[in-house]
Amino acid sequence: MKIYLPLDSAAVALGADEIAHAIGVHARSKGVALDLVRNGSRGMVFLEPMAEVETPAGRMAFGPLTPADVPALFGDLAAHPKALGLIDDLPWMKAQTRLTFARCGVIDPLSIDDYRAQGGFVGLKRALAMSKAEIVAEVTNSGLRGRGGAGFPTGIKWKTVSEAEADRKYIVCNADEGDSATFADRMLMEGDPLTLIEGMVIAGLATGATKGFVYIRSEYPIAIDVMQKAVVLARDEGVLGASVLGSAHAFDMEIRVGAGAYVCGEETSLLNSLEGKRGVVRAKPPLPALQGFMGKPTVVNNVISLASVPVIFEKGAEHYKTFGLGRSRGTIPLQIAGNVKHGGLYEIAFGLSLGEIVDKIAGGTASGRPVKAVQVGGPLGAYFPRALFDTPFGYEEFAGKDGLIGHAGLTVFDDTADMLKQARFAMEFCAIESCGKCTPCRLGAVRGTETIDRIARGDAAAIPLLTDLCNTMKAGSLCALGGFTPYPVMSALSHFPDDFNAMKEAAE
Amino acid sequence: MLDSADIATRVEEILNVHKGMEGALLPILHAVQADFGFVPPEALPIIAKDLNISKAEAHGVMSFYHDFREKPAGRHVLKLCRAEACQAMGGDRVAAHAQKALGVDWHETTADGAVTLDPIFCLGLCACGPAAMLDGKLIGRIDEARIDAIIGDIK
Numbered sequence: 001m002k003i004y005l006p007l008d009s010a011a012v013a014l015g016a017d018e019i020a021h022a023i024g025v026h027a028r029s030k031g032v033a034l035d036l037v038r039n040g041s042r043g044m045v046f047l048e049p050m051a052e053v054e055t056p057a058g059r060m061a062f063g064p065l066t067p068a069d070v071p072a073l074f075g076d077l078a079a080h081p082k083a084l085g086l087i088d089d090l091p092w093m094k095a096q097t098r099l100t101f102a103r104c105g106v107i108d109p110l111s112i113d114d115y116r117a118q119g120g121f122v123g124l125k126r127a128l129a130m131s132k133a134e135i136v137a138e139v140t141n142s143g144l145r146g147r148g149g150a151g152f153p154t155g156i157k158w159k160t161v162s163e164a165e166a167d168r169k170y171i172v173c174n175a176d177e178g179d180s181a182t183f184a185d186r187m188l189m190e191g192d193p194l195t196l197i198e199g200m201v202i203a204g205l206a207t208g209a210t211k212g213f214v215y216i217r218s219e220y221p222i223a224i225d226v227m228q229k230a231v232v233l234a235r236d237e238g239v240l241g242a243s244v245l246g247s248a249h250a251f252d253m254e255i256r257v258g259a260g261a262y263v264c265g266e267e268t269s270l271l272n273s274l275e276g277k278r279g280v281v282r283a284k285p286p287l288p289a290l291q292g293f294m295g296k297p298t299v300v301n302n303v304i305s306l307a308s309v310p311v312i313f314e315k316g317a318e319h320y321k322t323f324g325l326g327r328s329r330g331t332i333p334l335q336i337a338g339n340v341k342h343g344g345l346y347e348i349a350f351g352l353s354l355g356e357i358v359d360k361i362a363g364g365t366a367s368g369r370p371v372k373a374v375q376v377g378g379p380l381g382a383y384f385p386r387a388l389f390d391t392p393f394g395y396e397e398f399a400g401k402d403g404l405i406g407h408a409g410l411t412v413f414d415d416t417a418d419m420l421k422q423a424r425f426a427m428e429f430c431a432i433e434s435c436g437k438c439t440p441c442r443l444g445a446v447r448g449t450e451t452i453d454r455i456a457r458g459d460a461a462a463i464p465l466l467t468d469l470c471n472t473m474k475a476g477s478l479c480a481l482g483g484f485t486p487y488p489v490m491s492a493l494s495h496f497p498d499d500f501n502a503m504k505e506a507a508e
Numbered sequence: 509m510l511d512s513a514d515i516a517t518r519v520e521e522i523l524n525v526h527k528g529m530e531g532a533l534l535p536i537l538h539a540v541q542a543d544f545g546f547v548p549p550e551a552l553p554i555i556a557k558d559l560n561i562s563k564a565e566a567h568g569v570m571s572f573y574h575d576f577r578e579k580p581a582g583r584h585v586l587k588l589c590r591a592e593a594c595q596a597m598g599g600d601r602v603a604a605h606a607q608k609a610l611g612v613d614w615h616e617t618t619a620d621g622a623v624t625l626d627p628i629f630c631l632g633l634c635a636c637g638p639a640a641m642l643d644g645k646l647i648g649r650i651d652e653a654r655i656d657a658i659i660g661d662i663k
């Protein structure tokens with residue numbers, strides 16, 4: 001009997017290890033030969049822990065499971081109280097366009113055979129037959145833009161590194177994923193780590209880099225463990241090492257662990273951290289593409305940017321590009337979080353409206369109360385009111401509404417949320433996580449929390465001060481931590497003025 | 509208790525494992541903390557000398573990162589997520605309950621040394637918040653009752 005049960009952090013946090021234990025005990029007591037595969041998550045966090053049982057008709061899903069539901073997995077499956085049906089028929093799965101996450105949840109993350117059987121290394125083999133310039137052109141043609149937040153065209157970044165002259169070059173994968181509401185990097189590393197490795201090897205071929213690092217935040221122990229094992233597997237398989245798949249190209253990589261600093265997700269801070277220094281942001285120029293890790297040309301890309309590369313080579317840039325909207329090409333793994341009925345990861349072409357995502361896919365709030373606000377793009381992203389729910393999900397479209405898509409995390413809040421409190425938290429977070437280099441960020445954020453406290457106490461004169469302070473932070477910050485903290489603050493203030501209105505508070 | 513000689517021996521072992529590594533300081537500090545539960549003050553000069561940096565620089569790096577402890581933590585470490593997606597699910601309320609039940613503020617350890625309460629900003633469990641980590645174990649949808657049960661178990 002073959003059963004799949006995720007090793008994914010969210011599944012484990014909801015009890016997957018206890019379910020796995022119960023499945024093992026029960027199979028032994030019934031004398032059933034058990035093949036238990038710990039896979040990645042399909043992304044339906046609201047159904048985790050979710051097991052899949054292989055049947056002649058396909059994989060049948062069951063969840064959310066408690067240990068009490070385990071014995072019935074060994075009986076009449078159709079009658080199981082938690083039976084969800086065939087996994088491929090579930091509406092959540094069917095409506096997605098899974099390109100980057102095609103294998104996540106499907107395969108054993110640490111089985112090279114599974115990986116190959118599902119299209120693994122097809123892209124890499126195609127890239128091995130191409131010149132550096134052709135590989136770069138393929139990425140450029142795909143329209144892929146950085147999924148870490150800034151949306152910079154990946155092909156252009158690679159071209160700069162590719163054409164730089166140096167004795168050594170590096171590929172650095174940014175797996176710091178510090179934004180609240182984001183977990184796509186984590187899910188991919190836990191569920192399909194070889195895809196990230198394959199993408200990094202292709203980046204190495206494109207640029208002439210021979211060494212890679214994955215900088216994973218320390219808050220992700222399972223992702224760190226799976227990635228470390230995957231690197232060993234890839235080395236044994238000859239995908240990493242002195243001769244990539246028997247070619248004349250060398251590429252190897254190391255997994256590094258962050259140490260709990262949000263700002264280390266910023267690429268230059270991350271490079272300092274990798275070099276063993278304080279994670280202070282560097283002024284640009286020089287660009288990391290020219291002087292990055294140890295002063296050498298370096299590609300710094302987000303996990304999802306790099307993990308989208310194999311499918312671009314497997315299916316072709318033209319195919320990838322057909323998905324999307326305007327200048328946002330391809331697919332985006334939406335991460336639906338906070339107070340939602342159906343939370344999780346949903347990969348789809350750019351272009352859905354915010355309202356479709358929140359009302360249809362997420363199914364509204366978990367509490368059943370009306371949605372008040374959605375923060376899009378993590379702690380530096382704006383709070384959107386329902387009035388802006390027609391905004392299509394794309395880089396330019398969100399920028400046009402004074403927001404950003406960032407790493408595509410969405411946090412839904414119901415009507416009990418106090419937007420003044422959310423604005424204060426944004427300032428507090430900036431103050432805690434500031435690298436300390438710029439005064440408007442380091443001190444401005446502290447001043448910001450004090451100013452918001454004054455507003456909360458009924459001092460309406462502090463409102464223009466807050467606006468001024470935000471303008472100073474925007475103009476005078478070196479990086480987006482200080483520079484974008486005004487987004488959540490100002491959006492809260494402008495879209496939810498009642499929450500900043502002390503008169504109303506006093507009248508209540 | 510560890511004496512300085514023990515610490516020196518173990519730090520030297522860790523340094524040997526990291527010889528030749530590019531940018532080895534963070535991996536070394538992680539390894540030291542994994543061994544001792546914190547970074548003992550005696551360890552820093554040894555590390556600094558090995559990496560050919562000043563003691564002040566080594567200390568500056570260590571103190572920049574939230575993860576590294578200069579003092580031992582309690583016997584158990586409870587980390588509660590304070591970030592937005594967990595706030596949307598009542599994380600602040602659960603955190604306030606934990607602080608009250610333990611009688612500590614953030615970053616503090618209970619008087620009996622049993623529990624250190626730390627804030628954490630996102631565990632990537634944002635679709636099943638509020639999230640927590642107890643001695644490295646992940647917990648989703650934590651609530652007041654679960655906090656009480658945890659405290660009951662470890663006290």
Ligand SMILES: Cc1cc2nc3c(=O)[nH]c(=O)nc-3n(C[C@H](O)[C@H](O)[C@H](O)COP(=O)(O)O)c2cc1C
Pocket residue numbers: 145146147148149150151152154174175176177178179262263264265266267268300301302303305306479480481
């Ligand atoms: C404060 C701050 C935090 C950031 N955190 C991350 C992060 O966790 N992951 C990430 O990929 N990019 C993060 N970025 C963006 C990176 O600086 C950089 O743009 C990105 O890694 C480039 O990769 P991409 O082009 O593939 O997106 C952050 C930026 C700032 C200013």
Ligand code: SF4
Pocket residue numbers: 263281433434435436437438439441442477478479480481482483
């Ligand atoms: S804006 Fe803040 S975090 Fe960014 S470089 Fe300046 S001080 Fe550092």
Ligand code: FES
Pocket residue numbers: 439440472475476
């Ligand atoms: S201190 Fe530099 S902009 Fe205000």
Ligand code: FES
Pocket residue numbers: 180181182589590591592593594595629630631632633634637638639
């Ligand atoms: S916001 Fe709490 S786990 Fe992500």
